[in-house]
Amino acid sequence: MAINLIPQETKPKASILNLSKKLKKIAVISMITLIFSLTILIGSILILDYRIKKGKSGQDNLLAQIKALELTEKKLYLIKDRVDNYNKLTSVKGTKEEIQMLSEIYQNLGGVGEVEETSLDTDKLNITFILPDSKILTRLLATMVVRDYKSLEMAGFTLDRNSGYKVKFVIAK
Known part of the structure; x- marks a missing residue:
């Protein structure tokens, strides 16, 4: 304890x-x-x-x-x-024909000229070319005259010593 x-x-x-x-x-x-x-x-x-x-x-x-x-x-x-x-x-009606026409015109230039601007309206085609010399210009004019257009108008014609001839056409379809 x-x-x-x-x-x-x-x-x-x-x-x-x-x-x-x-x-x-x-x-x-x-x-x-x-x-x-x-x-x-x-x-x-x-x-x-x-x-x-x-x-x-x-x-x-x-x-x-x-x-x-x-x-x-x-x-x-x-x-x-x-x-x-x-x-x-x-x-647009007839557009394929205009595209084909532009292609043929450019091929007739032999790849020497240059298409500066084109615009397609419903009844007109505006196209501007830049061409280096008068021989190609002559070939282009011969190509354009042979085509069956409603009307062909030369809307502009200028000569630049550096780039050559600048020609604008308005073609009625």
Whole structure:
């Protein structure tokens, strides 16, 4: 048997000892709950951070694909516009004949002259040639006169010492 020299009056009461035990249990449970909650919170933050980084890299990848597709779209739009313009041009009555006529005239020049400007209206064709010398001008005039036009008008004729003759025709269809 142990000898207790502490007076009995200073000994804590049983209710205080029970309260102390309950508070210790509550403190231990609170610490375990706090540690568990912090673990879940840190895990959630890490998982969300991973998902954000993965989403950001996916977004960057999609933006790069969109940039590449934008260039393709621009090219396709230009091609579509050219096709539409060609279809508009060839749908006008007699346009194919004028295009064929221009091709023949240019071939008769032997590739020496240059077509500076052409415009096609519903009833007129305006065409401007730049020719380096008078022999080619003579050949062009001979080609133009032989054709069966409603009217052929020489709307302009200039001589530039550097580029040669500049001749503008207005042809009625």
